[in-house]
Amino acid sequence: MSAVTMEWAMSLLSNNSEVLKKAQVEIDDVVGKNRLVEESDLSRLPYLHCVINETLRMYPASPLLFPHESSKDCVVGGFRIPCGSTLLVNLWAIHYDPKIWKEPKKFKPERFQGLEGNRDGFKFMPFRSRRRGCPDEGLATHVVGLTLASPIQCFEWERVGEEMVDMVEGIGLTMTKAHPLQVRSHPRQAMVELLSQT
Ligand code: HEM
Numbered sequence: 001m002s003a004v005t006m007e008w009a010m011s012l013l014s015n016n017s018e019v020l021k022k023a024q025v026e027i028d029d030v031v032g033k034n035r036l037v038e039e040s041d042l043s044r045l046p047y048l049h050c051v052i053n054e055t056l057r058m059y060p061a062s063p064l065l066f067p068h069e070s071s072k073d074c075v076v077g078g079f080r081i082p083c084g085s086t087l088l089v090n091l092w093a094i095h096y097d098p099k100i101w102k103e104p105k106k107f108k109p110e111r112f113q114g115l116e117g118n119r120d121g122f123k124f125m126p127f128r129s130r131r132r133g134c135p136d137e138g139l140a141t142h143v144v145g146l147t148l149a150s151p152i153q154c155f156e157w158e159r160v161g162e163e164m165v166d167m168v169e170g171i172g173l174t175m176t177k178a179h180p181l182q183v184r185s186h187p188r189q190a191m192v193e194l195l196s197q198t
Pocket residue numbers: 001002005060061062065066067126127128132133134135136137139140141144
């Protein structure tokens with residue numbers, strides 16, 4: 001799931017160079033160019049977290065979440081759910097609901113600014129929620145944060161051709177990209193020396 005999220009994030013950044021630049025400036029300001037970004041820097045990179053959250057909103061790794069079975073009769077949102085029903089949550093529909101999100105189809109990490117660490121009810125649930133949530137959410141956000149921050153800090157990327165990276169979704173329970181991301185990259189001038197030492 002972390003690798004899937006990484007690929008979507010890098011694809012979105014490749015198509016939105018101004019967001020990539022903003023994330024790069026934040027890392028340069030906080031970390032500088034004399035050392036590589038470390039896990040302990042992540043809490044000081046709020047814009048990077050906004051990028052990750054916006055990626056998880058638009059491309060939740062598990063768009064229908066795992067099916068669950070109701071253990072007793074209950075009523076949810078006015079609907080009677082008999083005991084033993086298989087329940088799916090259409091997370092994708094919630095994450096694109098125009099009643100909840102302004103311009104839901106637009107990649108706008110800024111919409112999460114000031115909301116870091118705030119789950120904001122049940123509007124945003126890439127890791128599901130509470131008792132049924134992903135037990136490794138903290139680890140996953142750290143892994144994605146660090147593995148995304150490193151190439152942002154060290155490399156310039158560009159699309160392979162003129163056309164935008166295609167964002168077609170593959171078929172399956174996990175939302176993968178239909179076509180693997182391809183980008184052309186080269187080390188940032190200021191990072192060449194540091195990279196040659198590691
Ligand atoms: C971006 C990365 C990840 C996302 C978006 C994600 C999301 C989710 C979601 C939506 C569920 C399903 C909850 C449900 O519907 O019942 C889940 C379950 C789970 N995740 Fe993650 N996950 C991620 C990374 C990880 C990682 C890195 C690990 C472990 C190292 C992990 C371990 C688990 C486990 C063990 C469950 C099953 C929990 C249970 O049986 O109730 N996840 N995750």
